[in-house]
Amino acid sequence: MVVTGLGVTAPGGIGTERYWKALLTGENGIGELSRFDASHYPSRLAGQIDDFEASDHLPGRLLPQTDVSTRYALVAADWALADAGVGPDAGFEDYDLGVVTSTAQGGFDFTHREFHKLWSQGPQYVSVYESFAWFYAVNTGQISIRNTMRGPSAALVGEQAGGLDAIGHACRTVRRGTRLVLTGGVDSALDPWGYASQLAGGLVSTVADPERAYLPFDAEASGHVPGEGGAVLIVENADSARERGVERIYGEIAGYAATFDPAPGSGRPPALGRAAELALAQAGLTPADVSVVFADGAGVPDLDRAEAEAISRLFGPHGVPVTAPKALTGRLCAGGGPTDLVAALLALRDQVIPATGRTARVPDAYRLDLVTGQPREAALSTALVLARGRHGFNSAVVLTTHRP
Structure with missing residues (x-):
C-alpha cells in the first residue's frame, strides 16, 4: 500500500x-x-x-x-x-x-x-x-x-x-x-x-x-x-x-500488526515487542532492515522502561536510532500514531530523524540510541512506528521508501 x-x-x-x-x-x-x-x-x-x-x-x-x-x-x-x-x-x-x-x-x-x-x-x-x-x-x-x-x-x-x-x-x-x-x-x-x-x-x-x-x-x-x-x-x-498518474508517493505501508497485553499479574511480558515482530514479518523484513524507530514514548518511567526493553530486545542494545517527536506536541490520543507516521514518512523523504523534544538524560539501563538535542541526518529506508493505548493496546506499522 x-x-x-x-x-x-x-x-x-x-x-x-x-x-x-x-x-x-x-x-x-x-x-x-x-x-x-x-x-x-x-x-x-x-x-x-x-x-x-x-x-x-x-x-x-x-x-x-x-x-x-x-x-x-x-x-x-x-x-x-x-x-x-x-x-x-x-x-x-x-x-x-x-x-x-x-x-x-x-x-x-x-x-x-x-x-x-x-x-x-x-x-x-x-x-x-x-x-x-x-x-x-x-x-x-x-x-x-x-x-x-x-x-x-x-x-x-x-x-x-x-x-x-x-x-x-x-x-x-x-x-x-x-x-x-x-x-x-x-x-x-x-x-x-x-x-x-x-x-x-x-x-x-x-x-x-x-x-x-x-x-x-x-x-x-x-x-x-x-x-x-x-x-x-x-x-x-x-x-x-x-x-491515475500520481507524481509523488511518500512511501509504502509494508506491514502492520496489533497485540494486546496479558492480564496484570500473569507474569507474561507486555506485547509491544510482539506487535513489532509481527509487523516486520508481514513486511518480509528483519530488525536489521529497520533504519529508525518512532517510539510510543509514554513519558512514564515504568512504561518507558518497558518500551525500551522491547526495542533493545528486538534490535540489540543501542541497535537502532529511536525518536519520540510527540514530546513537542503532547500525546494526541488517537491522533498520536498518525502524526508519528507522517513524521516517519517525511524522515524517509528527507533522510533526517527529528529529535525527541527536550529529553537529555537517557538512563544507561534503557540501552537506547535515542536521538536528542538536534535532528540527526542518516541513511533511512525503513521506519518502525509504535503506539500503545491504555489498558493494553499495542500497534506497530512498518514504512519503507517507495520502490517504483
Whole structure:
C-alpha cells in the first residue's frame, strides 16, 4: 500500500510542512492551557492548537454541528485529498473511496457545552446535533458525507494505538478491492470535562515548566502532557496510484500488526515487542532492515522502561536510532500514531530523524540510541512506528521508501 496524500493539524504545525518544520527546529507546541481557567487544576499544560480558525476552512453550515476535533479532522482530510490529487476530475466513483478513522475521546468540548445548557437552561436548549457530534464515529461520517466517499468505512477506538489501527484497517480495505481509503486519527479534549478526564488517568505530568513536563525516556520523566489534533493520510494500491498518474508517493505501508497485553499479574511480558515482530514479518523484513524507530514514548518511567526493553530486545542494545517527536506536541490520543507516521514518512523523504523534544538524560539501563538535542541526518529506508493505548493496546506499522 502506498501513501499519496498527507494532512496534519497539530500543536505547533497546521499543515504538513509546517508540522515537519516545527519538529526539525524543536519548536515546542506545549504551553499553558488557555481554553478555560485551569489555575486550580494539578496540571495546567497542553499541546494546544492556537492558530486554527475553523471558519477560514469550513462552510458556516458545518460549524454548529461539529466539535473542534471533527473540524480538525475535516480540514486535515481536505488537505490530504488535495495533496493526493483526489478531486472531481480524478476518475473515482463515490464507492471507490472509503474512510477509516480513529478517535478515542469523541466530541468532549461540544458535549460539555450542551450538557451545561441542559443543567442550567433545560433540555429545550440542547442542540439537536448533540445526537451525533459527541460520537466516536462522527469524524468518519462527516468526512465521508463532505467528500461523497461511499465505499467501505469504519471507526476504531484504541486510545493512543487507535490511529495506527485505523491505518492498518485501511490497508486491509484497499487489499479487499477499495481503490482508495482516507485514514488516520484526530482527538481533542481540552475543555474542563475532557481535561479532567485525562488527569484522572494518573499519567499526566504535574511539572509546571513546559520545557520539562513531557520528557520521554528521560531520567526525569514524570508523565505526559495531553495534546490535540492528529493527521489524515491517503492510502491506495500502487497500481491504482500509477494508473491515475500520481507524481509523488511518500512511501509504502509494508506491514502492520496489533497485540494486546496479558492480564496484570500473569507474569507474561507486555506485547509491544510482539506487535513489532509481527509487523516486520508481514513486511518480509528483519530488525536489521529497520533504519529508525518512532517510539510510543509514554513519558512514564515504568512504561518507558518497558518500551525500551522491547526495542533493545528486538534490535540489540543501542541497535537502532529511536525518536519520540510527540514530546513537542503532547500525546494526541488517537491522533498520536498518525502524526508519528507522517513524521516517519517525511524522515524517509528527507533522510533526517527529528529529535525527541527536550529529553537529555537517557538512563544507561534503557540501552537506547535515542536521538536528542538536534535532528540527526542518516541513511533511512525503513521506519518502525509504535503506539500503545491504555489498558493494553499495542500497534506497530512498518514504512519503507517507495520502490517504483
